[in-house]
Amino acid sequence: MAEFLLEIGTEEIPARMLRRAHKDLRDGLEKVLAEADLEFDEMESLGAPRQLVVTCRNIQAAQEDRVETVLGPPVKIAYDAAGNPSKALQGFLRANAGLNPDQLFRTQGKKGEVVAGKLEVKGRQTAAILAEAIPALLAKLHFPKKMRWGACEEPFIRPVRSILALFDGAVIPFEFAGVAAANQSFGHRFSGGEAFAVDAIDTYFQRKAERHIAVGHEEREAKIQAQIDNYLAQINGMLVADEALLTEVTDLVESPFVVLGSFDEKFLDIPREVLITSMREHQKSFTVQDHHGKLMPYFLSVASVPEDRKGLVRKGNEWVLNARLYDAKFFWETDREKKFEDLYNKLDHVTFIQELGSYRDKADRLTDLTAFMADSLSLSSVEKGQLKQAAQHAKSDLVSDLVFEFAELQGEIGGLLMRHQGADEPVCQAIYSHYAPSSMDDDLPLNQLGCLISVADKLDTLVGCFAVGLIPTGSKDPYALRRAAQGIIRILVEAELPLDLDALVAKSLELYREKAGVTPPENLAETLQQFCIERIRHYLRKVRGFDYDVVEGVLAAGHARVDQVYQRASAVAEQQEKEDFRGLSLSLKRMKNVIADESDKLGDFDENLLSDPAEQRFWREYTAVRHDIEKAVGEARYEDAMDLMVTLADPAEAYFGTDGVYINVDEDALRLNRKAMCREIGLTLGLVADISTLAPK
Amino acid sequence: MKFQDLILALQNYWAQQDCVISQPYDIEVGAGTMNPHTFLKALGPNPWNVAYVEPSRRPVDGRYGENPFRVHKHYQFQVILKPSPDNIQELYLQSLAAMGINLEDHDIRFEEDNWEAPTLGAWGVGWQVLLDGMEITQFTYFQQVGGIDTAPIPVEITYGIERLCMFLGGVDNIFDLPWSNSVTYGDARKREEYEFSKYCFESADIDLHKNMFDLYEKEAFRLLEENLPLVAYDYTLKCSHAFNVLDARGAVSTTQRPAFIARVRKLACAVAKLHVALQEGANHG
Numbered sequence: 010m011a012e013f014l015l016e017i018g019t020e021e022i023p024a025r026m027l028r029r030a031h032k033d034l035r036d037g038l039e040k041v042l043a044e045a046d047l048e049f050d051e052m053e054s055l056g057a058p059r060q061l062v063v064t065c066r067n068i069q070a071a072q073e074d075r076v077e078t079v080l081g082p083p084v085k086i087a088y089d090a091a092g093n094p095s096k097a098l099q100g101f102l103r104a105n106a107g108l109n110p111d112q113l114f115r116t117q118g119k120k121g122e123v124v125a126g127k128l129e130v131k132g133r134q135t136a137a138i139l140a141e142a143i144p145a146l147l148a149k150l151h152f153p154k155k156m157r158w159g160a161c162e163e164p165f166i167r168p169v170r171s172i173l174a175l176f177d178g179a180v181i182p183f184e185f186a187g188v189a190a191a192n193q194s195f196g197h198r199f200s201g202g203e204a205f206a207v208d209a210i211d212t213y214f215q216r217k218a219e220r221h222i223a224v225g226h227e228e229r230e231a232k233i234q235a236q237i238d239n240y241l242a243q244i245n246g247m248l249v250a251d252e253a254l255l256t257e258v259t260d261l262v263e264s265p266f267v268v269l270g271s272f273d274e275k276f277l278d279i280p281r282e283v284l285i286t287s288m289r290e291h292q293k294s295f296t297v298q299d300h301h302g303k304l305m306p307y308f309l310s311v312a313s314v315p316e317d318r319k320g321l322v323r324k325g326n327e328w329v330l331n332a333r334l335y336d337a338k339f340f341w342e343t344d345r346e347k348k349f350e351d352l353y354n355k356l357d358h359v360t361f362i363q364e365l366g367s368y369r370d371k372a373d374r375l376t377d378l379t380a381f382m383a384d385s386l387s388l389s390s391v392e393k394g395q396l397k398q399a400a401q402h403a404k405s406d407l408v409s410d411l412v413f414e415f416a417e418l419q420g421e422i423g424g425l426l427m428r429h430q431g432a433d434e435p436v437c438q439a440i441y442s443h444y445a446p447s448s449m450d451d452d453l454p455l456n457q458l459g460c461l462i463s464v465a466d467k468l469d470t471l472v473g474c475f476a477v478g479l480i481p482t483g484s485k486d487p488y489a490l491r492r493a494a495q496g497i498i499r500i501l502v503e504a505e506l507p508l509d510l511d512a513l514v515a516k517s518l519e520l521y522r523e524k525a526g527v528t529p530p531e532n533l534a535e536t537l538q539q540f541c542i543e544r545i546r547h548y549l550r551k552v553r554g555f556d557y558d559v560v561e562g563v564l565a566a567g568h569a570r571v572d573q574v575y576q577r578a579s580a581v582a583e584q585q586e587k588e589d590f591r592g593l594s595l596s597l598k599r600m601k602n603v604i605a606d607e608s609d610k611l612g613d614f615d616e617n618l619l620s621d622p623a624e625q626r627f628w629r630e631y632t633a634v635r636h637d638i639e640k641a642v643g644e645a646r647y648e649d650a651m652d653l654m655v656t657l658a659d660p661a662e663a664y665f666g667t668d669g670v671y672i673n674v675d676e677d678a679l680r681l682n683r684k685a686m687c688r689e690i691g692l693t694l695g696l697v698a699d700i701s702t703l704a705p706k
Numbered sequence: 707m708k709f710q711d712l713i714l715a716l717q718n719y720w721a722q723q724d725c726v727i728s729q730p731y732d733i734e735v736g737a738g739t740m741n742p743h744t745f746l747k748a749l750g751p752n753p754w755n756v757a758y759v760e761p762s763r764r765p766v767d768g769r770y771g772e773n774p775f776r777v778h779k780h781y782q783f784q785v786i787l788k789p790s791p792d793n794i795q796e797l798y799l800q801s802l803a804a805m806g807i808n809l810e811d812h813d814i815r816f817e818e819d820n821w822e823a824p825t826l827g828a829w830g831v832g833w834q835v836l837l838d839g840m841e842i843t844q845f846t847y848f849q850q851v852g853g854i855d856t857a858p859i860p861v862e863i864t865y866g867i868e869r870l871c872m873f874l875g876g877v878d879n880i881f882d883l884p885w886s887n888s889v890t891y892g893d894a895r896k897r898e899e900y901e902f903s904k905y906c907f908e909s910a911d912i913d914l915h916k917n918m919f920d921l922y923e924k925e926a927f928r929l930l931e932e933n934l935p936l937v938a939y940d941y942t943l944k945c946s947h948a949f950n951v952l953d954a955r956g957a958v959s960t961t962q963r964p965a966f967i968a969r970v971r972k973l974a975c976a977v978a979k980l981h982v983a984l985q986e987g988a989n990h991g
Contacts, residue, residue: 020795021817023818024817158790158861159789161859167831168847200810292839310839313813317813321838325839325840328838329839329840329873332774339773358959
């Protein structure tokens with residue numbers, strides 16, 4: 010067994026692409042080896058900004074020799090009349106020089122009997138296989154963005170500057186992007202000395218470390234974490250945790266060195282959100298807080314140096330951050346003096362979406378749409394007033410300097426400015442959080458008003474885009490409409506908002522028609538309905554983990570009250586495993602099949618025509634619970650409703666079972682009346698879900 | 707370090723690397739990239755190494771000379787090397803050393819930043835270079851210029867020299883930067899910042915600029931008809947500047963903006979195309 014080491018030396022690879030890049034390289038190499046029938050231990054892949062590294066400590070040095078059967082010409086043309094090899098057979102022997110003409114034999118080919126021989130095939134050296142495969146693999150690796158450089162024709166993630174490729178200490182000879190593989194690696198750019206020779210995996214890592222490059226991200230992250238903890242202990246502070254930032258800086262440095270810097274305390278007047286964002290986005294620095302959660306005038310930056318001998322790295326970072334905070338403070342102080350009314354008016358100049366008018370138009374629609382919601386929710390007049398204010402000013406911060414500078418703080422800035430100007434707290438919180446949830450894991454808006462604004466905002470975007478034909482297709486969804494719909498559904502369910510989605514869509518369409526002069530296509534409401542149902546389906550299945558059958562069964566009983574769809578699904582899922590429920594489901598499935606062919610002929614049901622004791626019992630027991638089922642459904646007590654329905658499993662079984670009632674009698678009046686009874690019962694039992702589709706398979 | 711010493715150090719350094727030390731273009735531009743010594747010379751097969759200072763006007767960044775970090779006009783130091791040499795990062799880092807920066811004492815990082823200039827139909831891949839957390843340089847391998855794929859690939863290095871100078875001297879206000887022994891940046895430029903901010907934000911004649919934009923555009927297209935792309939390019943730059951003034955003046959709504967940008971890009975791409983075609987003709991003839 011042998012060992013294999015590959016290092017592609019490049020210029021700085023973007024942090025966001027680094028891990029995927031070396032993992033893909035490793036996966037590609039493993040595939041090459043597997044396809045060549047070579048034995049090997051799992052490969053390891055690592056990476057730092059200027060190198061992609063793959064190692065394998067145990068790998069078969071060469072393929073096994075093997076014997077292959079090669080098929081030649083058909084027997085009937087292989088020999089001439091004298092029994093000597095024909096031209097065809099001679100050609101075959103020439104092409105397979107290793108064959109012994111005396112040891113040919115006959116075997117069955119695809120089109121009859123052929124001449125064949127055994128050929129000994131020498132296994133190839135693994136190094137040779139790799140020399141051939143690596144350049145091809147590098148050329149076809151996928152990256153989010155490739156580039157070209159110099160006169161090189163071969164695009165790659167970043168310019169390739171060195172290749173170290175060793176198989177058991179010997180260079181694997183190949184060339185990629187104009188660079189020949191060699192046994193050389195390199196250290197830290199400024200304190201890592203000259204290029205150096207490598208002969209084995211262990212010495213490679215050792216020399217890299219000596220020359221201040223930590224090749225693996227786990228090692229770097231641990232180093233960063235340890236240094237941060239050390240500083241925090243010194244200043245008795247706590248980190249404002251930021252996993253994404255930690256991952257990013259880990260892949261931005263080769264030699265992680267954390268510096269603790271401080272800034273002028275006067276900047277602590279700037280809102281926490283702005284301070285944190287300023288440090289994170291511009292300086293990729295961590296923020297520190299005390300044990301009460303109050304920010305401290307410190308920051309932690311991760312540099313790529315072995316040490317900060319003269320303290321210049323810290324000083325430089327402090328200088329830059331102070332300049333940044335000076336700007337942020339200036340923006341905050343200017344913005345907070347701006348009147349919200351003026352900001353709202355300025356929105357007139359900010360386009361929402363070309364065909365859909367300005368953000369002021371959008372704010373006006375939000376006001377109307379949320380007023381519509383407020384009515385159907387019977388909010389108090391105080392709440393209505395707050396909702397109106399929040400809707401009108403939800404977008405006003407888009408013209409603030411702070412949001413221009415920190416776009417990701419949209420909404421939050423609006424809330425903070427509103428609070429500064431003394432607006433009611435629910436209004437501030439609603440504006441602050443109305444962009445939430447931005448993902449499946451994100452929290453919902455902070456309060457009910459925020460939830461309503463968020464739903465209205467997302468719905469307005471969704472409906473507006475559909476109305477002017479900006480409909481997502483395949484993987485293309487530039488206006489993130491799927492995410493918007495997903496957000497709406499999550500809020501309706503998780504904030505338990507009793508709102509009718511179809512009615513909201515209709516209202517939004519009406520607003521576009523009447524106020525924006527948009528003429529949506531005729532069947533748009535249905536298109537939107539289908540789009541939303543698809544998102545509900547996705548939410549219930551993928552996020553909530555309900556079975557396909559449950560989701561379909563529940564959606565068959567209606568989708569518009571999304572809050573109830575979820576509750577109904579929960580109630581059904583609860584019942585699903587019970588014996589009685591399965592029995593009822595089977596009965597209902599039979600019932601549905603029985604009445605399907607004559608459903609359009611059925612008249613009113615007449616109780617007096619019932620004659621069979623089994624049908625009399627079914628009807629009697631049904632009427633006994635019917636009212637309670639409807640009441641329970643009306644009050645959204647779906648589990649109760651399901652419990653009541655399940656009490657009918659037994660009479661239903663007696664009715665539809667083998668000894669039960671024969672429905673398809675010849676006499677029309679009797680047959681149709683029986684089917685009418687089934688229809689009646691079926692309507693009630695379908696109020697929570699189409700139970701008939703939930704029969705065990 | 708004095709502002710002019712920084713410029714001299716960079717000029718000397720890049721002159722030693724066999725760059726043509728060129729001069730600013732004599733038409734208003736928003737960035738050194740717009741100088742024809744970058745925009746047009748980046749195209750085509752011929753090698754080209756150049757370095758120059760470019761006064762770059764960004765009317766919307768004007769602050770009446772009152773903000774210590776933002777100005778309507780700043781100076782870029784621009785370097786173009788075509789094809790990009792294999793040791794380009796090393797060459798660049800040595801230019802920092804030439805300014806007196808001891809590389810071992812600092813944290814210098816290359817962070818992804820892919821540059822794009824929509825008005826020029828140009829984009830590239832590269833980084834912003836950070837010195838102890840301070841963005842000092844935009845480093846870009848041009849992939850496309852004027853809508854044309856570049857081959858070979860030029861590298862563009864753009865230093866923001868005021869910021870670099872402030873950082874190196876620990877100066878907190880741009881106007882306090884020493885330019886020469888006796889003159890500060892503020893002495894030389896503060897009044898200019900005030901007047902141009904006032905002009906671009908308050909006083910520029912909107913109708914006149916819209917008119918000029920149309921006239922420059924018309925002239926540029928006429929010149930293209932006459933196979934004079936270099937001259938047409940001057941008028942493209944004038945269009946671009948007129949647009950920037952209108953933008954700062956608040957006269958371009960967000961809806962109109964993409965249309966203006968598209969008009970400038972259309973011209974820039976047409977210029978590039980014709981220029982390359984004429985160059986090819988010359989190379990073959």
